[in-house]
Amino acid sequence: MIDLQFGLAPLFLLLIFLVVASIKILREYERGVIFLLGRFWKVKGPGLVIVIPGIQQMVKVDLRVVTMDVPSQDVISRDNVSVKVNAIVFFRVVDPEKAIIQVENFLMATSQLAQTTLRAVLGKHELDEMLAERERLNLDVQQILDAQTDSWGIKVANVEIKHIDLNESMVRAIARQAEAERERRAKVIHAEGEKQAAQSLLEAAQMLSREPAAMQLRYLQTLTQVAGDKSSTLVFPVPVDLLGKLMRQDGGHARE
Numbered sequence: 001m002i003d004l005q006f007g008l009a010p011l012f013l014l015l016i017f018l019v020v021a022s023i024k025i026l027r028e029y030e031r032g033v034i035f036l037l038g039r040f041w042k043v044k045g046p047g048l049v050i051v052i053p054g055i056q057q058m059v060k061v062d063l064r065v066v067t068m069d070v071p072s073q074d075v076i077s078r079d080n081v082s083v084k085v086n087a088i089v090f091f092r093v094v095d096p097e098k099a100i101i102q103v104e105n106f107l108m109a110t111s112q113l114a115q116t117t118l119r120a121v122l123g124k125h126e127l128d129e130m131l132a133e134r135e136r137l138n139l140d141v142q143q144i145l146d147a148q149t150d151s152w153g154i155k156v157a158n159v160e161i162k163h164i165d166l167n168e169s170m171v172r173a174i175a176r177q178a179e180a181e182r183e184r185r186a187k188v189i190h191a192e193g194e195k196q197a198a199q200s201l202l203e204a205a206q207m208l209s210r211e212p213a214a215m216q217l218r219y220l221q222t223l224t225q226v227a228g229d230k231s232s233t234l235v236f237p238v239p240v241d242l243l244g245k246l247m248r249q250d251g252g253h254a255r256e
Contacts, residue, residue, distance in 0.1 A: 018053055021053045022050050022051055022052055023048065024049040024050070024058060025047070025048060025049070026045035026046045026047060026060070028046045029046075029062060029064045030045055030046055030060055030061065030062060030063070031043050031044070031045045031046070031060070031061045031063060031096040032044045032045045032051075032058040032059070032060055033058065033059045033061060033097060033100045033101075034051065034056055034057070034058050035056065035057045035059075036055065036056050040101060041056070043096050043097055059100050061093055061096040061099055061100060062093070063093055063094075065090055065092045065157065066090070066091055066107070067088060067089075067090055068088065068090075068107075068110065068114065069086070070087040070088065070089060070111070070115055070118060071086060071115065072085065072086040072165070073085050073086065073115055073118055075118070075119050075122045075123055076123060077122065077125060077127045078123065078124060078125055079126045079127055081126075081127045081166075082167070083127065083130070083164050083165060083166055084163075084164075084165040085122055085161060085164050085165075086161075086162050087114070087141070087159055087160060087162055088160045088162060089110070089111075089114045089145065089156060089158075089159050090156070090158040090160075091110060091145075091149070091154050091155060091156040092154070092155055092157065093106070093153055093154055094153055094154065094155045095153025098151065098153030099152055099153040102151060102152050102153065103152045106152050106153075106154060109152065110145075110149060110152075110154060110156075113145060113149065114141075117141055117145055117148075118141055118161075121137065121140050121141050121144065125137065130164055131164060134161050137161060138158075138159050138160055138161055139159075141159045141161075142156055142157075142158060142159040145159065
């Protein structure tokens with residue numbers, strides 16, 4: 001009887017070990033891809049999962065959003081400017097079965113695909129577009145990545161270009177270009193102001209030419225304004241027609 005008990009004890013311990021080894025706990029954001037004798041069986045989780053040791057194997061997959069930093073890439077723009085660009089890719093697994101079966105390492109594959117896509121997309125644009133239209137470029141890269149990783153069960157939610165680094169000579173060239181653009185705008189604004197001022201003077205001259213009395217009043221008003229300044233002596237010519245009218249008026253008063 002004692003020998004029988006000693007013989008059953010190892011079997012009992014082995015049974016306990018198998019039961020404990022078969023129990024798996026998956027968190028809310030985890031899923032388990034179960035293989036039965038090497039063939040895909042089903043996706044389980046979250047919670048308590050039973051995996052028969054030696055017969056079934058389980059691969060955990062994290063469903064949370066992954067923040068992947070894309071290393072700096074040397075990109076030659078369409079106008080032959082060499083820049084270094086790095087970005088961040090936000091993605092998550094939406095189909096654990098495809099993420100494990102269709103690709104060997106979906107994290108590495110997504111990283112490599114993001115690097116090549118970033119170079120390909122930015123290389124089609126000029127430097128000014130890279131600097132000014134970053135939102136549109138982010139969307140272009142995100143759509144291409146999302147379409148190519150769909151067969152891997154991955155959803156690319158967003159792509160953000162972090163930095164576009166230029167060499168010192170290109171930075172100086174851009175600064176000179178910006179300064180030249182500001183000078184051009186200043187000259188255009190000044191020319192527009194001169195044009196508007198000339199147009200206003202022309203309209204005023206045309207109005208005064210149609211009304212001689214208004215011209216005389218304007219002339220007298222100018223004389224009054226200048227006469228108020230006693231710091232200097234000014235000589236103003238008097239129009240002959242104005243002087244003639246004044247003399248005729250004085251002659252008329254004398255005859256009266």
